[in-house]
Amino acid sequence: MILSTLSLLITGLLLLLILGALLAPFESLGWWAGWFGEKPALPTPRVPEAGEVIREHPTTSAAVYLSGIGAIDADSIPQEEIDWGLMAIKRLPGVLVVPDVYPYSVTNAGLTADRSFARAYRWIEQRRLENPYDLLQFVVNLRNLFQVAVSADRRYGPIYNLGVASEIIRALESRGYRVGSGKPVTLIGFSGGGQISLGAATYLAPVLKAPIRVISIGGVMADDPGLNQITKLYHLYGEADPVQKLGHWLYAGRWKWFPQSDWNRAVAAGKIEMINMGPMAHNGTKNYFGWTAFTPEGKSYAIATIDMIGDLLAKDGLIDPATLQEARAANDPEARAYEAARVAEAARARDKQRQTRTA
Amino acid sequence: MFEFIRAMWVGSIEAMRLNPRAFEIVETYPRTGWIVLAVAIVGGASLLLGQSVILFVNRVRPGRFVLSLLLNGIIFALSLMVWGAAIWLTSKVLFPNEIPLSKALRLTAMGAAPYVFGFLVLLPYAGNFIGKVLSVWSFLVVLAAMTSLAKGNFGAALVCTVIGWLLVMVMSATIGRPVIYARNLLYKRITGTDLDMSVQDILTQFAAPPEDASSKSRKGAP
Numbered sequence: 343m344i345l346s347t348l349s350l351l352i353t354g355l356l357l358l359l360i361l362g363a364l365l366a367p368f369e370s371l372g373w374w375a376g377w378f379g380e381k382p383a384l385p386t387p388r389v390p391e392a393g394e395v396i397r398e399h400p401t402t403s404a405a406v407y408l409s410g411i412g413a414i415d416a417d418s419i420p421q422e423e424i425d426w427g428l429m430a431i432k433r434l435p436g437v438l439v440v441p442d443v444y445p446y447s448v449t450n451a452g453l454t455a456d457r458s459f460a461r462a463y464r465w466i467e468q469r470r471l472e473n474p475y476d477l478l479q480f481v482v483n484l485r486n487l488f489q490v491a492v493s494a495d496r497r498y499g500p501i502y503n504l505g506v507a508s509e510i511i512r513a514l515e516s517r518g519y520r521v522g523s524g525k526p527v528t529l530i531g532f533s534g535g536g537q538i539s540l541g542a543a544t545y546l547a548p549v550l551k552a553p554i555r556v557i558s559i560g561g562v563m564a565d566d567p568g569l570n571q572i573t574k575l576y577h578l579y580g581e582a583d584p585v586q587k588l589g590h591w592l593y594a595g596r597w598k599w600f601p602q603s604d605w606n607r608a609v610a611a612g613k614i615e616m617i618n619m620g621p622m623a624h625n626g627t628k629n630y631f632g633w634t635a636f637t638p639e640g641k642s643y644a645i646a647t648i649d650m651i652g653d654l655l656a657k658d659g660l661i662d663p664a665t666l667q668e669a670r671a672a673n674d675p676e677a678r679a680y681e682a683a684r685v686a687e688a689a690r691a692r693d694k695q696r697q698t699r700t701a
Numbered sequence: 702m703f704e705f706i707r708a709m710w711v712g713s714i715e716a717m718r719l720n721p722r723a724f725e726i727v728e729t730y731p732r733t734g735w736i737v738l739a740v741a742i743v744g745g746a747s748l749l750l751g752q753s754v755i756l757f758v759n760r761v762r763p764g765r766f767v768l769s770l771l772l773n774g775i776i777f778a779l780s781l782m783v784w785g786a787a788i789w790l791t792s793k794v795l796f797p798n799e800i801p802l803s804k805a806l807r808l809t810a811m812g813a814a815p816y817v818f819g820f821l822v823l824l825p826y827a828g829n830f831i832g833k834v835l836s837v838w839s840f841l842v843v844l845a846a847m848t849s850l851a852k853g854n855f856g857a858a859l860v861c862t863v864i865g866w867l868l869v870m871v872m873s874a875t876i877g878r879p880v881i882y883a884r885n886l887l888y889k890r891i892t893g894t895d896l897d898m899s900v901q902d903i904l905t906q907f908a909a910p911p912e913d914a915s916s917k918s919r920k921g922a923p
Contacts, residue, residue, distance in 0.1 A: 364821070366825055367823060375761065375762075377763060488825060497900060498754060500900045500901075501758070544908045567908075571908070
Protein backbone atom coordinates (compact mmCIF):
# COMPACT_ATOMS: atom_id res chain seq x y z
CA MET A 343 0.00 0.00 0.00
CA ILE A 344 2.74 2.46 1.07
CA LEU A 345 4.87 1.33 -1.86
CA SER A 346 2.10 1.88 -4.41
CA THR A 347 1.28 5.32 -2.94
CA LEU A 348 4.96 6.20 -3.11
CA SER A 349 5.27 5.06 -6.71
CA LEU A 350 2.11 7.00 -7.59
CA LEU A 351 3.59 10.08 -5.95
CA ILE A 352 6.89 9.71 -7.79
CA THR A 353 5.09 9.18 -11.12
CA GLY A 354 2.94 12.26 -10.46
CA LEU A 355 5.98 14.37 -9.61
CA LEU A 356 7.80 13.14 -12.69
CA LEU A 357 4.83 14.01 -14.90
CA LEU A 358 4.62 17.46 -13.32
CA LEU A 359 8.33 17.91 -13.96
CA ILE A 360 7.95 16.99 -17.64
CA LEU A 361 4.91 19.25 -17.94
CA GLY A 362 6.86 22.14 -16.41
CA ALA A 363 9.73 21.58 -18.83
CA LEU A 364 7.33 21.32 -21.79
CA LEU A 365 5.65 24.61 -20.91
CA ALA A 366 8.94 26.43 -20.25
CA PRO A 367 9.55 27.69 -23.81
CA PHE A 368 5.99 29.03 -24.27
CA GLU A 369 6.51 32.26 -22.34
CA SER A 370 9.28 33.46 -24.65
CA LEU A 371 7.76 31.95 -27.81
CA GLY A 372 4.36 33.48 -27.09
CA TRP A 373 6.04 36.80 -26.34
CA TRP A 374 7.80 36.76 -29.69
CA ALA A 375 4.64 35.73 -31.54
CA GLY A 376 2.74 38.58 -29.89
CA TRP A 377 0.25 36.26 -28.22
CA PHE A 378 0.43 38.28 -25.01
CA GLY A 379 0.12 41.68 -26.65
CA GLU A 380 3.78 42.77 -26.65
CA LYS A 381 5.69 43.77 -29.74
CA PRO A 382 9.20 42.44 -29.27
CA ALA A 383 12.03 44.65 -30.43
CA LEU A 384 15.33 45.79 -29.03
CA PRO A 385 15.12 49.29 -27.54
CA THR A 386 16.69 51.86 -29.81
CA PRO A 387 18.96 54.59 -28.43
CA ARG A 388 16.87 57.54 -27.27
CA VAL A 389 17.37 60.59 -29.43
CA PRO A 390 17.32 63.82 -27.37
CA GLU A 391 14.79 66.43 -28.38
CA ALA A 392 15.98 69.89 -29.33
CA GLY A 393 17.77 71.43 -26.40
CA GLU A 394 17.39 68.33 -24.24
CA VAL A 395 20.42 66.78 -22.62
CA ILE A 396 20.17 63.13 -21.71
CA ARG A 397 21.46 62.69 -18.17
CA GLU A 398 24.30 60.26 -18.09
CA HIS A 399 25.82 58.54 -15.08
CA PRO A 400 29.42 59.68 -14.60
CA THR A 401 30.89 56.19 -14.11
CA THR A 402 33.18 54.79 -16.76
CA SER A 403 31.64 51.33 -16.97
CA ALA A 404 28.55 49.42 -15.93
CA ALA A 405 27.96 46.02 -14.38
CA VAL A 406 24.63 44.22 -14.62
CA TYR A 407 23.96 41.51 -12.07
CA LEU A 408 21.90 38.52 -13.16
CA SER A 409 20.90 36.46 -10.16
CA GLY A 410 20.86 32.72 -9.70
CA ILE A 411 17.87 30.45 -10.18
CA GLY A 412 16.56 31.21 -6.69
CA ALA A 413 15.22 34.60 -7.83
CA ILE A 414 11.48 35.26 -7.68
CA ASP A 415 11.77 38.72 -9.21
CA ALA A 416 14.45 41.36 -9.65
CA ASP A 417 14.07 42.45 -6.00
CA SER A 418 13.17 39.14 -4.42
CA ILE A 419 16.38 37.19 -4.62
CA PRO A 420 17.94 35.11 -1.83
CA GLN A 421 19.05 37.37 1.04
CA GLU A 422 22.69 36.31 0.69
CA GLU A 423 22.77 37.69 -2.86
CA ILE A 424 21.17 40.98 -1.74
CA ASP A 425 23.73 41.46 1.05
CA TRP A 426 26.52 40.53 -1.32
CA GLY A 427 25.29 42.96 -3.98
CA LEU A 428 25.03 45.86 -1.52
CA MET A 429 28.59 45.27 -0.41
CA ALA A 430 29.76 44.87 -4.02
CA ILE A 431 28.43 48.32 -4.91
CA LYS A 432 30.65 49.79 -2.19
CA ARG A 433 33.76 47.81 -3.14
CA LEU A 434 33.58 48.41 -6.91
CA PRO A 435 34.19 52.16 -7.26
CA GLY A 436 33.47 53.86 -10.55
CA VAL A 437 31.18 51.08 -11.73
CA LEU A 438 27.49 51.66 -12.32
CA VAL A 439 25.91 48.56 -10.77
CA VAL A 440 22.55 47.57 -12.25
CA PRO A 441 20.67 44.98 -10.21
CA ASP A 442 17.20 45.53 -11.72
CA VAL A 443 16.96 42.69 -14.18
CA TYR A 444 15.01 39.50 -13.57
CA PRO A 445 16.79 37.18 -15.99
CA TYR A 446 14.22 34.39 -15.88
CA SER A 447 11.56 36.24 -17.83
CA VAL A 448 11.66 37.81 -21.28
CA THR A 449 9.59 40.71 -20.03
CA ASN A 450 11.37 41.26 -16.71
CA ALA A 451 8.11 40.23 -15.02
CA GLY A 452 8.83 38.49 -11.74
CA LEU A 453 6.99 35.37 -10.65
CA THR A 454 4.76 37.33 -8.31
CA ALA A 455 3.71 39.74 -11.07
CA ASP A 456 0.55 39.32 -13.11
CA ARG A 457 0.88 35.57 -13.77
CA SER A 458 -1.27 32.46 -13.50
CA PHE A 459 0.60 31.11 -10.46
CA ALA A 460 1.49 34.48 -8.93
CA ARG A 461 -0.40 33.69 -5.71
CA ALA A 462 1.47 30.43 -5.26
CA TYR A 463 4.80 32.17 -5.80
CA ARG A 464 3.84 34.93 -3.34
CA TRP A 465 3.15 32.23 -0.79
CA ILE A 466 6.53 30.61 -1.48
CA GLU A 467 8.19 34.03 -1.24
CA GLN A 468 6.56 34.59 2.15
CA ARG A 469 7.75 31.19 3.36
CA ARG A 470 11.26 31.96 2.16
CA LEU A 471 11.29 35.23 4.07
CA GLU A 472 10.50 33.25 7.22
CA ASN A 473 12.92 30.44 6.43
CA PRO A 474 15.57 30.97 3.71
CA TYR A 475 16.04 27.20 3.45
CA ASP A 476 12.35 26.39 2.92
CA LEU A 477 11.96 23.30 0.75
CA LEU A 478 9.35 24.89 -1.49
CA GLN A 479 12.07 27.22 -2.78
CA PHE A 480 12.89 24.21 -4.92
CA VAL A 481 9.81 24.96 -7.06
CA VAL A 482 11.24 28.38 -7.93
CA ASN A 483 14.66 26.87 -8.63
CA LEU A 484 13.14 24.28 -10.93
CA ARG A 485 11.01 26.81 -12.82
CA ASN A 486 14.01 29.06 -13.37
CA LEU A 487 16.26 26.13 -14.23
CA PHE A 488 13.94 25.32 -17.14
CA GLN A 489 14.29 28.93 -18.33
CA VAL A 490 18.08 28.53 -18.28
CA ALA A 491 17.62 25.44 -20.46
CA VAL A 492 15.44 27.54 -22.80
CA SER A 493 18.18 30.19 -22.99
CA ALA A 494 20.78 27.55 -23.80
CA ASP A 495 18.64 25.75 -26.40
CA ARG A 496 19.57 26.86 -29.92
CA ARG A 497 15.92 26.66 -31.00
CA TYR A 498 14.57 28.94 -28.28
CA GLY A 499 17.66 30.77 -27.02
CA PRO A 500 17.74 33.45 -29.75
CA ILE A 501 14.21 34.50 -28.77
CA TYR A 502 14.60 34.20 -25.01
CA ASN A 503 17.94 36.00 -24.95
CA LEU A 504 16.55 38.81 -27.12
CA GLY A 505 13.89 39.47 -24.49
CA VAL A 506 16.41 39.51 -21.63
CA ALA A 507 18.81 41.70 -23.64
CA SER A 508 15.99 44.22 -24.18
CA GLU A 509 15.34 44.31 -20.44
CA ILE A 510 19.04 44.75 -19.68
CA ILE A 511 19.22 47.71 -22.06
CA ARG A 512 16.15 49.27 -20.45
CA ALA A 513 17.60 48.74 -16.96
CA LEU A 514 20.93 50.24 -18.01
CA GLU A 515 19.21 53.29 -19.47
CA SER A 516 17.05 53.76 -16.40
CA ARG A 517 20.22 53.88 -14.26
CA GLY A 518 21.84 56.53 -16.45
CA TYR A 519 23.80 54.48 -18.96
CA ARG A 520 23.67 56.11 -22.38
CA VAL A 521 23.26 53.64 -25.20
CA GLY A 522 25.94 54.39 -27.77
CA SER A 523 28.32 55.87 -25.19
CA GLY A 524 30.62 52.90 -25.75
CA LYS A 525 31.16 52.44 -22.01
CA PRO A 526 32.09 48.82 -21.31
CA VAL A 527 29.40 46.65 -19.76
CA THR A 528 30.13 43.66 -17.56
CA LEU A 529 27.45 41.06 -17.02
CA ILE A 530 27.89 39.28 -13.71
CA GLY A 531 25.83 36.11 -13.64
CA PHE A 532 25.52 33.64 -10.83
CA SER A 533 24.64 30.02 -11.64
CA GLY A 534 21.96 30.10 -14.39
CA GLY A 535 22.56 33.83 -14.68
CA GLY A 536 25.92 32.94 -16.23
CA GLN A 537 24.27 31.27 -19.21
CA ILE A 538 21.71 34.03 -19.59
CA SER A 539 24.51 36.62 -19.52
CA LEU A 540 26.18 34.86 -22.43
CA GLY A 541 22.90 34.57 -24.32
CA ALA A 542 21.99 38.22 -23.82
CA ALA A 543 25.48 39.32 -24.86
CA THR A 544 24.60 38.15 -28.38
CA TYR A 545 22.41 41.22 -28.80
CA LEU A 546 23.97 43.66 -26.33
CA ALA A 547 27.27 44.15 -28.10
CA PRO A 548 25.77 45.31 -31.43
CA VAL A 549 23.17 47.60 -29.82
CA LEU A 550 25.32 49.13 -27.10
CA LYS A 551 28.34 49.34 -29.40
CA ALA A 552 30.44 48.68 -26.33
CA PRO A 553 32.76 45.91 -25.12
CA ILE A 554 30.82 43.26 -23.22
CA ARG A 555 32.45 41.14 -20.56
CA VAL A 556 30.85 38.27 -18.71
CA ILE A 557 31.86 37.24 -15.21
CA SER A 558 30.29 33.93 -14.35
CA ILE A 559 30.07 33.03 -10.66
CA GLY A 560 29.70 29.27 -10.66
CA GLY A 561 27.77 29.68 -13.91
CA VAL A 562 26.22 26.75 -15.71
CA MET A 563 26.90 27.73 -19.30
CA ALA A 564 26.32 26.20 -22.69
CA ASP A 565 28.25 26.59 -25.91
CA ASP A 566 26.38 29.81 -26.69
CA PRO A 567 26.69 31.98 -29.83
CA GLY A 568 26.96 34.96 -27.47
CA LEU A 569 30.60 33.94 -26.96
CA ASN A 570 31.31 35.43 -30.38
CA GLN A 571 30.18 38.87 -29.22
CA ILE A 572 31.98 39.19 -25.90
CA THR A 573 35.41 40.55 -25.14
CA LYS A 574 36.11 38.17 -22.28
CA LEU A 575 34.48 35.51 -20.13
CA TYR A 576 35.80 34.99 -16.63
CA HIS A 577 34.45 31.87 -15.00
CA LEU A 578 34.84 31.89 -11.22
CA TYR A 579 34.48 28.38 -9.87
CA GLY A 580 34.79 26.75 -6.50
CA GLU A 581 36.49 23.40 -6.04
CA ALA A 582 33.50 22.22 -3.99
CA ASP A 583 30.97 23.33 -6.61
CA PRO A 584 29.85 20.39 -8.76
CA VAL A 585 26.91 22.37 -10.19
CA GLN A 586 29.07 24.67 -12.34
CA LYS A 587 30.55 21.56 -13.99
CA LEU A 588 27.10 20.65 -15.34
CA GLY A 589 27.52 23.04 -18.26
CA HIS A 590 30.67 21.22 -19.29
CA TRP A 591 29.08 17.80 -19.02
CA LEU A 592 25.70 18.58 -20.56
CA TYR A 593 26.62 20.67 -23.58
CA ALA A 594 28.51 18.82 -26.29
CA GLY A 595 29.85 22.08 -27.74
CA ARG A 596 32.03 22.40 -24.66
CA TRP A 597 33.64 19.00 -25.17
CA LYS A 598 37.16 19.06 -26.55
CA TRP A 599 36.14 16.82 -29.46
CA PHE A 600 34.39 19.72 -31.16
CA PRO A 601 37.14 22.28 -31.78
CA GLN A 602 34.96 24.35 -34.10
CA SER A 603 32.24 24.96 -31.51
CA ASP A 604 31.70 28.53 -30.31
CA TRP A 605 33.02 27.59 -26.88
CA ASN A 606 36.20 25.90 -28.09
CA ARG A 607 36.96 28.68 -30.56
CA ALA A 608 36.59 31.18 -27.70
CA VAL A 609 38.93 29.06 -25.58
CA ALA A 610 41.45 28.92 -28.43
CA ALA A 611 41.21 32.71 -28.85
CA GLY A 612 42.01 33.17 -25.15
CA LYS A 613 38.60 34.70 -24.45
CA ILE A 614 37.72 32.36 -21.62
CA GLU A 615 39.59 32.42 -18.34
CA MET A 616 38.85 29.90 -15.59
CA ILE A 617 39.50 31.25 -12.09
CA ASN A 618 39.80 28.90 -9.15
CA MET A 619 38.13 30.39 -6.09
CA GLY A 620 39.36 27.72 -3.69
CA PRO A 621 37.06 25.38 -1.79
CA MET A 622 33.87 27.40 -2.42
CA ALA A 623 30.57 25.61 -3.01
CA HIS A 624 27.49 26.44 -5.09
CA ASN A 625 25.01 26.42 -2.21
CA GLY A 626 25.05 26.55 1.57
CA THR A 627 27.17 28.58 3.93
CA LYS A 628 30.37 27.93 1.97
CA ASN A 629 29.10 29.31 -1.32
CA TYR A 630 30.40 32.29 -3.25
CA PHE A 631 28.24 34.65 -1.15
CA GLY A 632 29.06 33.09 2.22
CA TRP A 633 29.76 35.43 5.14
CA THR A 634 30.69 32.76 7.65
CA ALA A 635 33.31 30.82 5.69
CA PHE A 636 36.75 32.37 5.26
CA THR A 637 39.75 32.15 2.95
CA PRO A 638 43.21 31.52 4.45
CA GLU A 639 43.77 35.30 4.13
CA GLY A 640 40.84 35.86 6.47
CA LYS A 641 38.35 37.20 3.94
CA SER A 642 34.81 35.89 3.95
CA TYR A 643 33.89 34.06 0.75
CA ALA A 644 31.47 36.86 -0.13
CA ILE A 645 34.19 39.51 0.08
CA ALA A 646 36.70 37.25 -1.69
CA THR A 647 34.28 36.92 -4.62
CA ILE A 648 33.65 40.68 -4.77
CA ASP A 649 37.37 41.39 -4.58
CA MET A 650 38.12 38.91 -7.33
CA ILE A 651 35.62 40.72 -9.56
CA GLY A 652 37.24 44.05 -8.59
CA ASP A 653 40.70 42.67 -9.44
CA LEU A 654 39.50 41.45 -12.83
CA LEU A 655 37.87 44.79 -13.66
CA ALA A 656 41.02 46.61 -12.55
CA LYS A 657 43.15 44.28 -14.66
CA ASP A 658 41.00 45.14 -17.67
CA GLY A 659 41.31 48.86 -16.96
CA LEU A 660 37.67 49.32 -15.93
CA ILE A 661 38.53 50.38 -12.36
CA ASP A 662 41.45 52.49 -11.29
CA PRO A 663 43.59 50.23 -9.02
CA ALA A 664 44.34 53.02 -6.53
CA THR A 665 40.66 53.93 -6.25
CA LEU A 666 39.85 50.25 -5.81
CA GLN A 667 42.27 49.94 -2.91
CA GLU A 668 40.86 53.07 -1.32
CA ALA A 669 37.30 51.78 -1.61
CA ARG A 670 38.28 48.46 -0.09
CA ALA A 671 40.12 50.13 2.78
CA ALA A 672 37.14 52.35 3.43
CA ASN A 673 34.71 49.45 3.31
CA ASP A 674 36.80 46.91 5.24
CA PRO A 675 35.57 47.90 8.73
CA GLU A 676 31.96 47.60 7.60
CA ALA A 677 32.66 44.28 5.87
CA ARG A 678 34.43 42.91 8.97
CA ALA A 679 31.55 44.00 11.19
CA TYR A 680 29.04 42.43 8.86
CA GLU A 681 31.01 39.18 8.76
CA ALA A 682 31.24 39.15 12.55
CA ALA A 683 27.50 39.72 12.86
CA ARG A 684 26.75 36.84 10.47
CA VAL A 685 29.17 34.52 12.31
CA ALA A 686 27.50 35.38 15.63
CA GLU A 687 24.09 34.83 14.09
CA ALA A 688 25.12 31.42 12.75
CA ALA A 689 26.51 30.48 16.19
CA ARG A 690 23.23 31.46 17.85
CA ALA A 691 21.30 29.39 15.31
CA ARG A 692 23.55 26.38 15.99
CA ASP A 693 23.09 26.78 19.78
CA LYS A 694 19.35 26.96 19.36
CA GLN A 695 19.37 23.84 17.23
CA ARG A 696 21.50 22.02 19.82
CA GLN A 697 19.13 23.04 22.61
CA THR A 698 16.12 21.87 20.61
CA ARG A 699 17.78 18.51 20.00
CA THR A 700 18.70 18.15 23.68
CA ALA A 701 15.17 19.03 24.75
CA MET B 702 -15.53 6.89 -28.44
CA PHE B 703 -13.71 5.88 -25.28
CA GLU B 704 -13.11 2.42 -26.76
CA PHE B 705 -11.72 4.00 -29.92
CA ILE B 706 -9.26 6.17 -27.97
CA ARG B 707 -8.27 3.19 -25.84
CA ALA B 708 -7.65 1.15 -29.01
CA MET B 709 -5.51 4.00 -30.38
CA TRP B 710 -3.47 4.13 -27.19
CA VAL B 711 -3.00 0.37 -26.88
CA GLY B 712 -2.24 0.06 -30.60
CA SER B 713 0.39 2.83 -30.41
CA ILE B 714 2.09 1.35 -27.38
CA GLU B 715 2.12 -2.18 -28.80
CA ALA B 716 3.43 -0.91 -32.14
CA MET B 717 6.20 0.93 -30.31
CA ARG B 718 7.03 -2.29 -28.49
CA LEU B 719 7.30 -3.85 -31.98
CA ASN B 720 4.79 -6.46 -30.83
CA PRO B 721 4.16 -8.83 -33.80
CA ARG B 722 0.64 -9.47 -32.48
CA ALA B 723 -0.26 -5.79 -32.98
CA PHE B 724 0.87 -5.97 -36.63
CA GLU B 725 -1.07 -9.23 -37.13
CA ILE B 726 -4.26 -7.63 -35.81
CA VAL B 727 -3.91 -4.57 -38.08
CA GLU B 728 -3.06 -6.86 -41.01
CA THR B 729 -6.06 -9.13 -40.41
CA TYR B 730 -8.81 -6.63 -39.56
CA PRO B 731 -9.45 -3.90 -42.16
CA ARG B 732 -11.56 -1.97 -39.63
CA THR B 733 -8.38 -1.16 -37.71
CA GLY B 734 -7.64 1.23 -40.60
CA TRP B 735 -9.58 4.01 -38.88
CA ILE B 736 -7.64 3.54 -35.66
CA VAL B 737 -4.32 3.58 -37.50
CA LEU B 738 -5.38 6.66 -39.45
CA ALA B 739 -6.32 8.45 -36.24
CA VAL B 740 -2.95 7.53 -34.71
CA ALA B 741 -1.18 8.93 -37.79
CA ILE B 742 -3.13 12.21 -37.58
CA VAL B 743 -2.47 12.56 -33.86
CA GLY B 744 1.19 11.67 -34.43
CA GLY B 745 1.55 14.35 -37.11
CA ALA B 746 -0.17 16.98 -34.98
CA SER B 747 1.90 16.04 -31.95
CA LEU B 748 5.11 16.23 -33.97
CA LEU B 749 4.32 19.73 -35.19
CA LEU B 750 3.49 20.76 -31.63
CA GLY B 751 6.98 19.56 -30.70
CA GLN B 752 8.46 21.56 -33.57
CA SER B 753 6.10 24.50 -33.11
CA VAL B 754 8.96 26.95 -32.68
CA ILE B 755 8.69 27.49 -36.45
CA LEU B 756 5.06 28.59 -36.05
CA PHE B 757 5.92 30.92 -33.18
CA VAL B 758 8.88 32.42 -35.00
CA ASN B 759 6.56 33.23 -37.90
CA ARG B 760 4.01 34.70 -35.50
CA VAL B 761 1.14 32.37 -36.32
CA ARG B 762 -2.00 33.40 -34.40
CA PRO B 763 -3.44 30.97 -31.81
CA GLY B 764 -6.47 29.90 -33.90
CA ARG B 765 -4.35 29.27 -36.97
CA PHE B 766 -1.82 27.51 -34.74
CA VAL B 767 -4.39 24.86 -33.81
CA LEU B 768 -5.51 24.51 -37.45
CA SER B 769 -1.87 24.07 -38.49
CA LEU B 770 -1.49 21.17 -36.06
CA LEU B 771 -4.55 19.49 -37.54
CA LEU B 772 -3.38 20.10 -41.10
CA ASN B 773 0.03 18.66 -40.28
CA GLY B 774 -1.66 15.58 -38.84
CA ILE B 775 -3.57 15.00 -42.07
CA ILE B 776 -0.57 15.68 -44.30
CA PHE B 777 1.61 13.44 -42.14
CA ALA B 778 -0.92 10.62 -42.45
CA LEU B 779 -1.03 11.13 -46.23
CA SER B 780 2.76 11.11 -46.50
CA LEU B 781 2.92 7.83 -44.59
CA MET B 782 0.41 6.40 -47.04
CA VAL B 783 2.53 7.53 -49.98
CA TRP B 784 5.46 5.77 -48.36
CA GLY B 785 3.28 2.69 -47.85
CA ALA B 786 2.29 2.72 -51.52
CA ALA B 787 5.95 3.04 -52.54
CA ILE B 788 6.88 0.08 -50.32
CA TRP B 789 4.00 -1.94 -51.77
CA LEU B 790 5.06 -1.08 -55.34
CA THR B 791 8.67 -2.02 -54.63
CA SER B 792 7.61 -5.34 -53.15
CA LYS B 793 5.45 -6.05 -56.23
CA VAL B 794 8.42 -5.49 -58.53
CA LEU B 795 11.20 -7.11 -56.51
CA PHE B 796 9.31 -9.85 -54.66
CA PRO B 797 6.12 -10.61 -56.64
CA ASN B 798 3.28 -11.24 -54.18
CA GLU B 799 -0.47 -10.94 -53.69
CA ILE B 800 -0.41 -8.57 -50.71
CA PRO B 801 -3.25 -6.02 -51.07
CA LEU B 802 -2.30 -2.32 -51.07
CA SER B 803 -4.64 -1.57 -48.17
CA LYS B 804 -2.68 -3.87 -45.84
CA ALA B 805 0.61 -2.19 -46.73
CA LEU B 806 -0.94 1.24 -46.14
CA ARG B 807 -2.38 0.30 -42.75
CA LEU B 808 0.86 -1.23 -41.56
CA THR B 809 3.02 1.67 -42.79
CA ALA B 810 0.74 4.14 -41.02
CA MET B 811 1.57 2.36 -37.77
CA GLY B 812 4.98 4.03 -38.10
CA ALA B 813 3.28 7.15 -36.76
CA ALA B 814 2.88 5.53 -33.33
CA PRO B 815 6.14 6.90 -31.82
CA TYR B 816 5.23 10.37 -33.07
CA VAL B 817 2.26 10.41 -30.71
CA PHE B 818 5.00 11.49 -28.30
CA GLY B 819 6.29 14.05 -30.79
CA PHE B 820 5.24 16.88 -28.47
CA LEU B 821 8.21 15.90 -26.28
CA VAL B 822 10.45 17.48 -28.92
CA LEU B 823 9.39 20.75 -27.25
CA LEU B 824 11.49 19.93 -24.19
CA PRO B 825 14.39 22.34 -23.87
CA TYR B 826 17.79 20.66 -24.14
CA ALA B 827 16.54 17.08 -24.63
CA GLY B 828 13.98 17.82 -27.38
CA ASN B 829 16.24 17.51 -30.40
CA PHE B 830 17.59 14.18 -29.20
CA ILE B 831 14.08 12.90 -28.51
CA GLY B 832 13.11 13.91 -32.06
CA LYS B 833 15.92 11.80 -33.51
CA VAL B 834 15.00 8.84 -31.30
CA LEU B 835 11.37 9.07 -32.48
CA SER B 836 12.46 9.11 -36.14
CA VAL B 837 14.55 5.97 -35.72
CA TRP B 838 11.80 4.35 -33.67
CA SER B 839 9.22 5.14 -36.34
CA PHE B 840 11.43 3.55 -38.98
CA LEU B 841 11.84 0.45 -36.82
CA VAL B 842 8.06 0.18 -36.36
CA VAL B 843 7.52 0.31 -40.15
CA LEU B 844 10.32 -2.20 -40.66
CA ALA B 845 8.84 -4.56 -38.06
CA ALA B 846 5.37 -4.15 -39.62
CA MET B 847 6.72 -4.95 -43.09
CA THR B 848 8.63 -7.95 -41.73
CA SER B 849 5.34 -9.18 -40.29
CA LEU B 850 3.66 -8.60 -43.67
CA ALA B 851 6.50 -10.44 -45.43
CA LYS B 852 5.91 -13.45 -43.15
CA GLY B 853 9.17 -12.92 -41.27
CA ASN B 854 11.39 -12.21 -44.28
CA PHE B 855 13.43 -9.38 -42.71
CA GLY B 856 15.74 -8.92 -45.70
CA ALA B 857 12.86 -8.38 -48.14
CA ALA B 858 11.14 -6.04 -45.66
CA LEU B 859 14.32 -3.98 -45.23
CA VAL B 860 14.92 -3.70 -48.96
CA CYS B 861 11.32 -2.67 -49.69
CA THR B 862 11.17 -0.18 -46.79
CA VAL B 863 14.44 1.54 -47.74
CA ILE B 864 13.80 1.55 -51.49
CA GLY B 865 10.24 2.73 -50.86
CA TRP B 866 11.59 5.63 -48.82
CA LEU B 867 14.16 6.50 -51.50
CA LEU B 868 11.39 6.38 -54.10
CA VAL B 869 9.37 8.93 -52.12
CA MET B 870 12.45 11.17 -51.87
CA VAL B 871 13.07 10.98 -55.62
CA MET B 872 9.40 11.61 -56.39
CA SER B 873 9.32 14.62 -54.05
CA ALA B 874 12.18 16.19 -55.98
CA THR B 875 10.78 15.37 -59.42
CA ILE B 876 7.21 14.55 -60.43
CA GLY B 877 5.93 15.22 -56.93
CA ARG B 878 6.97 18.88 -56.95
CA PRO B 879 3.55 20.23 -57.85
CA VAL B 880 2.13 18.27 -54.88
CA ILE B 881 4.80 19.69 -52.58
CA TYR B 882 4.02 23.16 -53.95
CA ALA B 883 0.31 22.66 -53.28
CA ARG B 884 1.07 21.39 -49.77
CA ASN B 885 3.24 24.42 -49.01
CA LEU B 886 0.55 26.71 -50.37
CA LEU B 887 -1.97 25.06 -48.08
CA TYR B 888 0.35 25.55 -45.10
CA LYS B 889 0.72 29.23 -45.97
CA ARG B 890 -3.04 29.63 -46.30
CA ILE B 891 -3.72 27.94 -42.98
CA THR B 892 -0.96 29.64 -41.01
CA GLY B 893 -1.51 33.03 -42.64
CA THR B 894 2.24 33.57 -43.08
CA ASP B 895 4.94 32.66 -45.58
CA LEU B 896 6.64 30.53 -42.91
CA ASP B 897 9.97 31.69 -44.26
CA MET B 898 11.45 33.11 -41.09
CA SER B 899 13.76 30.95 -39.00
CA VAL B 900 15.34 31.38 -35.59
CA GLN B 901 18.60 32.07 -37.39
CA ASP B 902 16.96 35.09 -39.06
CA ILE B 903 16.24 36.56 -35.61
CA LEU B 904 19.93 36.30 -34.77
CA THR B 905 20.90 37.84 -38.10
CA GLN B 906 18.38 40.63 -37.75
CA PHE B 907 19.13 41.66 -34.18
CA ALA B 908 22.65 40.47 -33.50
CA ALA B 909 24.30 41.93 -36.60
CA PRO B 910 25.96 45.33 -36.33
CA PRO B 911 23.32 48.03 -37.02
CA GLU B 912 24.82 49.09 -40.36
CA ASP B 913 24.58 45.47 -41.57
CA ALA B 914 21.11 44.95 -40.18
CA SER B 915 19.72 47.98 -42.00
CA SER B 916 20.77 46.61 -45.35
CA LYS B 917 19.19 43.22 -44.68
CA SER B 918 15.65 42.26 -45.54
CA ARG B 919 13.18 43.44 -42.91
CA LYS B 920 10.84 40.51 -43.44
CA GLY B 921 9.04 39.54 -40.27
CA ALA B 922 10.39 42.60 -38.49
CA PRO B 923 8.31 43.61 -35.50
